[in-house]
Every structure is written in C-alpha cells, then in structure tokens.
Amino acid sequence: MSAEGELIAERIAALAAVSARPDALERVHLSPEHAAVNALVAPWFTEAGLAVRVDAAGNLCGRIEGRTPGLPALLLGSHFDTVPDAGRYDGMLGVLLALAAIRRLAPEARRLPFALEIVALSDEEGTRFGTALSGSRALAGTFDPAWWDVRDAEGVSYREAAVSFGLDPARIAEAGRAPHELVGYLETHIEQGPELLDQDRPLGVVSSIGAATRHTVVVTGKAGHAGGTPWARRRDALVSASEMILAGEAIAREAGALATVGTIRAFPGGVNVIPGRVEFSLDLRAESTALRESTLARIASAARAVGERRRVSVEWRENYRADAVVCAPALRAAVENGIAGATGAAVPAPIWSRAGHDGLAIAAITDVAMLFVRCGNDGISHHPDESVLAADIDTALDALTRTIETLAEHHRAP
Structure with missing residues (x-):
C-alpha cells in the first residue's frame, strides 16, 4: 500500500473508534459521536487546502476554488453515519478517498475549470429517526419539515436533537444548493455485494441506483x-x-x-x-x-x-x-476512463446499485455517478466483517483522481 493508502487506512481506523458503543461501531445522526467525528475530520479538510464549514443540516463540507473563485463545483463525498453494529468502510471510505484525491490535485486545483467540494453527509442510513437521506435531501432542498416531529427510540425529537447539536431548524433551507452551483456529484462507495469479487475486479462503474x-x-x-x-x-x-x-x-x-x-x-x-x-x-x-x-x-x-x-x-x-436514478452518461464515461487508466484493463460491465445512496436525493439538483470498490469477505456489508483489500484502496484513489482529471478536460474543451 502507498503512503496515501496507509493514511486512508489509519484515518478509517480513527473514524471507527468514534462510536456510541464500546463493543461495536454505531454512529447516528445529530449524536455526540456525529459532532465528534466532524471535529476530528475538519482539520484533515483544512490540511488539504479546503475551506471548511458545517452546514445547516449537520453535513461537514469543504471547498477548494478552481481557476476562478466562485465557479460551479464538482461535489465529491459520501456519508459518516452508520447502521447499528456497522462495518468501517460503508460511507467512510468514500469520504476519505475524495479527500485523498483532492490532496493529490490541490497543487493543480487553481487550474481546474470547476471548484472541488467534499461533503460528509450526515444521515444516509436513517438509523436514529428513520429519515434516511435527510442530510442529502437538505442539500438538495427537499428536506421534509414533517421530520422535525419524528422521535427516536429515547423519545427525542429530530428538532430537539438538531438544537442540541447546535443547529437552527428554522435555517435548514440554507443547506440547500442550487443546480447552477454544481457540475455534478461523484461518490465512491464499497459495492456492498459480491459481483466485483466474483469477477476478480477491483472497481466497477454504477449504471443506476435502483x-x-x-x-x-x-x-x-x-x-x-x-x-x-x-x-x-x-x-x-x-x-x-x-x-x-x-x-x-x-x-x-x-x-x-x-x-x-x-x-x-x-x-x-x-x-x-x-x-x-x-x-x-x-x-x-x-x-x-x-x-x-x-x-x-x-x-x-x-x-x-x-x-x-x-x-x-x-x-x-x-x-x-x-425511484431509480440513472447515472449521467458523461460522468459515467469519466468514471470508466478513470477505472481503465487505474487498472490497465477493460472496464467490467456496469452494475446497478441494489443499495440506496445519497445520489438518490442529490440527483434532484445535479447529475450523479458512482464508482464501486470491491468488497472482500464474500461481499458482506452492514456488518463488522465488512472489508476492503488494501491494494484496492490505492487503485480506487488512482481511478477517482483520473476521473476528476477527465471531467476537467471535458469542461475545458470548446
């Protein structure tokens, strides 16, 4: 594993240690652990040259400008919340791969025809309130106000949890992004299934989120x-x-x-x-x-x-x-180019994602695409035995970086 890959692995271990349970990984929306992981990761964003903020929904966001300040951004990321008794790669790997790709590109970022943004989304799983994708729906401007009155197993309402977290429910709309602010959303995620493992392929491109x-x-x-x-x-x-x-x-x-x-x-x-x-x-x-x-x-x-x-x-x-979200052809082609360059092999047939992802919500405001990373251990996910091969982390980082560079070339073209 490269030094970059080792850093990603170390940081995944650090994130896995931020848990509500001593015996398992569990980190839910608007919890003390959610706040702790945002505080842990924010300096990592800053070190990579990103301007950092926590938005009105609790999502951790960072931005590095392109060749001109204020350009639309390519949004990269995934989520930090977990299911109960979770594995350590679901969501977290995608955020850290995005951060590592930005670190690689930072010296050239000022030449890019778009800004780069990263978002660690806050409630993909919906474990605490049953409000899956509420962080990405807030980003997309489709947050449901009825969620404020939903209560968790302890009787705490979503509204009460948000206030305790330091958020103002009246300002939730400020988390929303407009279509003209973005050029697309790109997420790297473990496959959560065995197809790539069975094909002996490290990476795959997603055709649609089912x-x-x-x-x-x-x-x-x-x-x-x-x-x-x-x-x-x-x-x-x-x-x-x-x-x-x-x-x-x-x-x-x-x-x-x-x-x-x-x-x-x-x-x-x-x-x-x-x-x-x-x-x-x-x-x-x-x-x-x-x-x-x-x-x-x-x-x-x-x-x-x-x-x-x-x-x-x-x-x-x-x-x-x-409803299903079909991955945008231009973004998908860039992912395929990134995979081919990183692996030196033909790109495997596209895979439709059987699991839901934040792209389902973000597709309301911009094009989306996904890069899948092979799961080890029979493709198991949402379980402590979830695993990723060390070599695949390096390959995924190379593919993601190449994908961003491909998109930059496309946007520079007349």
Whole structure:
C-alpha cells in the first residue's frame, strides 16, 4: 500500500473508534459521536487546502476554488453515519478517498475549470429517526419539515436533537444548493455485494441506483382455537401470509428484482391460537422504476389471490419509496476512463446499485455517478466483517483522481 493508502487506512481506523458503543461501531445522526467525528475530520479538510464549514443540516463540507473563485463545483463525498453494529468502510471510505484525491490535485486545483467540494453527509442510513437521506435531501432542498416531529427510540425529537447539536431548524433551507452551483456529484462507495469479487475486479462503474419501496402488509383472518377449529372453518392469517411471501419471492426472482421480508408478527401470539392477524414487511428493489412497479403489481395481485382463496383480507401500507436514478452518461464515461487508466484493463460491465445512496436525493439538483470498490469477505456489508483489500484502496484513489482529471478536460474543451 502507498503512503496515501496507509493514511486512508489509519484515518478509517480513527473514524471507527468514534462510536456510541464500546463493543461495536454505531454512529447516528445529530449524536455526540456525529459532532465528534466532524471535529476530528475538519482539520484533515483544512490540511488539504479546503475551506471548511458545517452546514445547516449537520453535513461537514469543504471547498477548494478552481481557476476562478466562485465557479460551479464538482461535489465529491459520501456519508459518516452508520447502521447499528456497522462495518468501517460503508460511507467512510468514500469520504476519505475524495479527500485523498483532492490532496493529490490541490497543487493543480487553481487550474481546474470547476471548484472541488467534499461533503460528509450526515444521515444516509436513517438509523436514529428513520429519515434516511435527510442530510442529502437538505442539500438538495427537499428536506421534509414533517421530520422535525419524528422521535427516536429515547423519545427525542429530530428538532430537539438538531438544537442540541447546535443547529437552527428554522435555517435548514440554507443547506440547500442550487443546480447552477454544481457540475455534478461523484461518490465512491464499497459495492456492498459480491459481483466485483466474483469477477476478480477491483472497481466497477454504477449504471443506476435502483428503485426501492417498502411496505407493511397486514393480513387479517380470524383467530380461533388450535384444537377446536376444523380445517374448513380456518382463516389462518399466518399460513396465508406465508404463502404470499413465497409467491412474492418467486415473482421477484423471475423478474430480476429483489424482495425481502425482514419482519413478521402474528397476533394474538398464543401457541394454541390460530393467528387472526399478521403484519409483515416487504422491501422491494429493482434496477428501474418501471420494473419495480410491475413487480410490485404482480406480487400484490398474487397476494389478493391468496386472500380470496383463504378468505383473509390484505392491506398494503407504503412506508418508503425511491425511484431509480440513472447515472449521467458523461460522468459515467469519466468514471470508466478513470477505472481503465487505474487498472490497465477493460472496464467490467456496469452494475446497478441494489443499495440506496445519497445520489438518490442529490440527483434532484445535479447529475450523479458512482464508482464501486470491491468488497472482500464474500461481499458482506452492514456488518463488522465488512472489508476492503488494501491494494484496492490505492487503485480506487488512482481511478477517482483520473476521473476528476477527465471531467476537467471535458469542461475545458470548446
């Protein structure tokens, strides 16, 4: 590993030590750990020649001017918040690679046809309040004021947490950026999957950030005695839900989408009582919005058919929706050029991101693109066993730097 790569690894270790738990990595939005990590990283931004600020949403931002002060900026970055019991590369690697690329380019920054900005976004995961992407939505000017009243598990509201952090909720709009201020958003991120690992490729380019939706499905039958209710009279909500879940899996597999049931609860919950009501979650993801919608319609139709046959009702409650974002062709071509230059090999086929990223929100104001870095350890992520090969950090840094240089040449062209 190069000296630059070693510095990135050291800083990732330092960030991983800033945690709310002694036994695991957990760092959530507007927490003391969020403040501590901003304070830790701000001097690193300053050392790289960046003017540093924390915006009205708690995002840590830095900027270095191009050949003329006030030029639109190429925005680089990722996020610093984590899921519970997290790995140390998700989000953090992207911020530190962006910082290292700016350090490399700093001597030439004044010749660039755009400014360079870096942002460590504050709430990509939504772990604390269930408000995923609130930091990037504030940046994009689409922050939902209803979030101020959402409370965490301890009963603290988003508004109260923001005030304790030192933010003024009345000024949240000041975090917003206008389209004319940016030339694009570029994020480097671990793949969070095994495709690059299986292909023995260190880097990949993202075609799109996939469409996702989350629902709570409520199946209502009729509770009854497990011994006294004959088969013909049963309206078992749990058996019905099980059949719906299996049908949904089969439909998603056939469509090339991903369907996951992460929670299921049966009521009233007695071992000798036929469940009269069941609630289960459905997380559905697909490469395109159209594919997500058609797959969801097929799953809902199959669930209705099960309900009619088993004499139970089915209610769908949508909790989350994000349409797919297609990565901008010019930015994507620059990423491909960066990968080819860094690896000396043909660029692998584009990968659609099964995970959501801040680009979903930032696409509302500017073009976005993503560079994926291979995950080790069978592609596992959101887990302490998350890993990245040391050599891939150097390769990713080289590719990101080349990508920025490619974009600069494109913007200089008449």
